[in-house]
Amino acid sequence: MNKSPELLLPVGTREMLEAAVKNGANAVYFGVPYWNARGRTEDFSMDDVRDMIKYARIHGVRTYLAMNVLVFERELQNLPEYLEKIISFEPDGFIIQDIGLARLIRAISPTQEIHASTQMTLASAEGVNLVKSIGFNRAVLSRELSAKQIAEVKKGTDLEIEVFVHGALCVSYSGQCLTSENFGGRSANRGQCAQSCRLPYSIYVDGKEYRDTNAMYLFSTHDLCALPKLEELANMGVESLKVEGRLKSPEYVAAVTRAYRKALDNSVADLNAKDLEPLEVLFSRGLTTGWLDGDNHQELVDGTFSNHHGLYLGRVAKVERSSVFVELSDKFISQFLDDGLPYPGDGILIEDNRFGVSLGSRLYSAEIVKNAHNKRGDGMRGLGPLLRLDFGRDFDTRKIAKGMDVFRNDSPALEKELRKTFTDRSQEVKTPVNMLLEGSVGDLLKLKIRIPSGSGKCVAEVQSETALEQAKNAGDIEGLARKELGGLSATAYELGHLEISIQGTPFIPGKVLRTLRQQAVQKLDEARLAWHDLKISASRGKKFLQDIRKGASAELGNLNKVPEPAEGLNISVLVRNPQQIAALRGLDIDNIIMDFDWGVKYDEPLQQIRDLGFKAGMATLRIHKPGENHYLKKILELCPDFALVRNLGALSILKDSGIPLHGDYSLNAANSASYDWLLAQGLQTLHPSWDLNSVQLFDLLDSIDGSRLELTLHQYMPAFHSEYCAFARGLTTGRRFPECGKICTQHKVEILDHKGEKHFLQSDAECRNTLFVGRPQSALKLLPQLRAAGVNSFRLEMLQEDPETVRQKVLIYTQAIRGKISIDDAIRQAGIQEKYGLSEGQLFNENTWQDRKK
Known part of the structure; x- marks a missing residue:
């Protein structure tokens, strides 16, 4: 095994911190008060955060603060002072989802370490390397990668790599799940996941309920346990192994830490029943290796x-x-x-x-x-x-x-035993220290203490206040020294090697030894708490935000050419099968975007679109993984009039292609600082994250050039976007493609939720599933305000509609956009076209979820 990777544990309470530290964690992560992706945990106070960082560092454990949520414009403008304070507590790093927030932290403290959260949906080396320029030190990869794919990412980047090895699996790609928001107004990208994936669902195939399955909980995954893959991950050089579970118990944290610590220090083969049983007894929905061994939907x-x-x-x-x-x-x-x-x-x-x-x-x-x-x-x-x-x-x-x-x-008995591991001092894992005691009659007694495996700062030296005197009787100096210097039970240390270099027979009181030990431990603690200069300045952060609002950021300033604002209205229609294209003949639109299912060719539809007089665009997939460049190569080969970019890996590959690029909502731009950076990567327009409601959207538009923003006025909102194939699991016995028999191409599947609403299941060109909300969202009511804010690029997205329905919908919306019919008339007519009605969606939800603490 290569150098042992960092073992990173979750902390939701102070007890969980002690459970992790005292059982052998190398690092812990916990949420920044309010700003973290576990809204149901109890927020720590600022004093808690400072004290927990100190406690962990004295014990040689690193601390990462999770600030892994999207930040809206008004919030971003108010964050500099908050960030200045919390950075001053000197955490080892921040775990960040929002690109704008990452840039702001770097502006406030250029040397502060930042990690790209799994919420950034990084699944390829190209995506990881693209965000490296922001200043990220580490990338937390998507959980959907196999071990082989993780190895490929690791080979392709020099950033540190962190992977999840234990805990709950999300059925949807992190950062790409809008289910909680669509179903309950609670955004997972804002720390309020309602775990809609754990609810029961029914399957409807071609309009009829499908009863030949036991998969009522169709989207509820087993939990992850990567112990069988641990040595492989370590050998490929993965720097950090992460455990999920800030909502779990301290006993759970203790059990997982002990098992993985033992496996890393020895081998997985050394684990016994006592190591393994609490991993399932305390909390488990069944343990598997997740995606680490590749797809197995069953x-x-x-x-x-x-x-x-x-x-x-x-x-x-x-x-x-x-x-x-x-x-x-x-x-x-x-x-x-x-x-x-x-x-x-x-x-x-x-x-x-x-x-x-x-x-x-x-x-x-x-x-x-x-x-x-x-x-x-x-x-x-x-x-x-x-x-x-x-x-x-x-x-x-x-x-x-x-x-x-x-x-x-x-098992109350099992929990009691585990609790002792972080409450009974005799059981906790401690840092060994070596001591050197030296002195002679007439000289001061000196004690040097050091951590043998630590850095140069892990050393402390102290000396007695008075010189040693000659002893009247020779005593057992070694025995006395071991007793007094080894009294470390209340500290983070345990005595390793003790070297005694005493000349002559001086008299050494036990009290003097105890005092030296206490002073030495205190100095060693202080040495371990010493930190580098973070050069923190809230003022620098404020100036960074002001420069962005003025359009003077370094990124945009370095571009050779910033696209001129588009003149007039620009209407795009996204189609999901070639049969929908002909229905758009003669309509008052400008562009058609192709987003086809598995196996559908693009060359003939692309030419068909151009023959109709429209610009032809191709949408990338929402995810980019190792070995999936063939789809992007097809875009480069066909050279469409533009590409709709949906992930950071695709953006990295296409940015210098010469093909005009437009960014989609899946890039999760929620504030001006993230907009600024993404546009600087070569995007001409950018769609905002669907986490924004109308108030937050117009706050954003106050800070950016509205002509660079595109908004979809009609679409079926995506809920889950998953590597897992519900088609294969629910309708076949196939573990993966092609065992599934391409069942997704043979039937129309709808999913009935607990509220009695149906939603559409669709696959993409890599067999990934998206569950689309059955009632489409219309943003027509915002059209006058959007136009006033300078927005002139609008999109209409189709899904499974037949050609005639496509034509009717697009005609209604284009007439409204061009001002030929009233907004009210358009909404009424559009609603008639919808099988399950029309929704205003999250854009018109102006409520903030208040019940954060459960």
């Missing part, structure tokens, strides 16, 4: 549940009064049989998802039995050892039937 999503189930024990083989006999799973037999039996008081879950039966109770006792059959024909003969679970009389075992699944999903 394994990634079980589909029958979405909540914590714990450790799977096996299936019910027999019920007898208050006892349940369990035929153990192969995994349990191989890993846990010897020392992983449930404790009395543990929680046991027994269920049958076929009939919606779920029962739970506390355990009275458990034992392995080898001869559980008691009569001929009871179906027990031939079975191996069984686990007998005994319950109290109040638990009605008559509801339990043979074949039901059994889980161990709670």
Whole structure:
């Protein structure tokens, strides 16, 4: 194994911090008060943040502050003083999603380390290298990459790479999920994910409910456990291994830290049942390696549940009064049989998802039995050892039937043992220190303490106030020194090697040794807290923002040519199948953007668009991963009139192509500082993030050139955008393409949510799925204000409409945009065209989600 990577743990409370530090974490991350992507955690105070950074640093643990949300324009303008204060606490780094925020932090403190959050949807070396110019020191990659793809990214960049190795998986690409916002007005990009992926859904195929599946929880993924891939990740040079879970318990953090620390320091083969069982018992929706071994849609999503189930024990083989006999799973037999039996008081879950039966109770006792059959024909003969679970009389075992699944999903005894790891000083992981004690009669007694594996600053020297005197009787100096100098239980250290260099027989009081030890530890702590000059200045940040508002930023100033503002109105229509193109003949539009499904060719449709007198554009995919340049090569080969860029990797590859580029909403531009940088990469126009409502949108327009902004006036809003294929999981037994039989090309699939609303499922050219909200969003009401703000580029997006419906919709909107019919008439006519009605969407939601703390 190469140099051991950093083990990075989540912190949602002070206890979680201590659990991580005392069990061997190299680094921790926790949220900046208010500004972080876990809105349901309790915010720390500023004093908390400062004290936690100091505590971690004294213990040799790095701290990263998560500020991984989008920041709106008005907020960005008010942030410099806030950032100045929190940077002054000297964190090791910030985890950032918003490009504008990253630039502001760098303006305030040029040497402050910043990490690109997984919310930035970085999945290729090209994307990582593009943001390097902002000043990022590390990139947290998308969780959808395989180990081979991570290795490819690592080879292609010199930035540090961080990957998730344990915890919850999102079914949607982080930073690209608008489900919570569309379904509940709670933006995941603002720390308010409502976990809509964990809700039940029904599948409709070609208009009829599809019942031949058990996947009610179609989008609820298993959890991630990368222990089997740990050595591979370390050997490829990944710098940081990240655990998810700021909403989990301190005991959970302790268990995960201990298991991964042991695996990194030794090997995964050294892990035993006591290391592994709490990973599932404390919280688990089933553990898999996620995408690290490539796509496996059947394994990634079980589909029958979405909540914590714990450790799977096996299936019910027999019920007898208050006892349940369990035929153990192969995994349990191989890993846990010897020392992983449930404790009395543990929680046991027994269920049958076929009939919606779920029962739970506390355990009275458990034992392995080898001869559980008691009569001929009871179906027990031939079975191996069984686990007998005994319950109290109040638990009605008559509801339990043979074949039901059994889980161990709670263990007070296990939690108690784990709690000791961060409350019992004798169990915590400490930093070894070497000490040198030297002196002689007539000289001062000196103590030098150092961390052998640390940097040059990890050394402290102290000396006694008075010279040593001659002892009347020779004593056991070594024994006394070990006792007094080794009294480090209340510190971050433990005594490693002690060297004693005492000349003669001086008298050394124990009190003097204790005083030297205390002084030396204090000086060592102070040395570890020493930090480099961050050159912090809120004023510099304010000037940076002012320059952007004046259009004088360094990035735009360095461009050879800034495109002239477009004259007049410019209307684009995005189509998702070639049959929609002919329907646009003769309509008052300017551009047609092609965004086709898997296997659809672009050359003939491109020429068809030009023959109709329109400019032809091609949309990139929303994600760019290693080995996926063929689609971008097709754009370069066909040389369309323009390209709609949807990810940073594509922007990096296309920026010098000479093809005019326009940026889409998936680039998540939410403020003038992010707009400024993205436009400086060669984009002519840029669509704002869909996290903005109308108030925030016009705040943004007050700070930018409106002619460089494009807005979609009509579209089916994307909710999930996922590497996971719900077509394959729900309708086939295929693990991946081509085992799925390209089922997505054969049927129209709709997903019914818990509110009774249907949504459209669509695949793209890389088999990724997008769930589109069934009721399209119309922004027509904003048209007069947008025009007044200088916006003249508008888009209309089609989805599955037939050609006639496409023509009718586009005609209505173009007439409204050109001023030929009133806005009210257009909205009324557009609503008639929609199968599930028309929505105003998030743009008209002016509420701020208040109930942040659960």
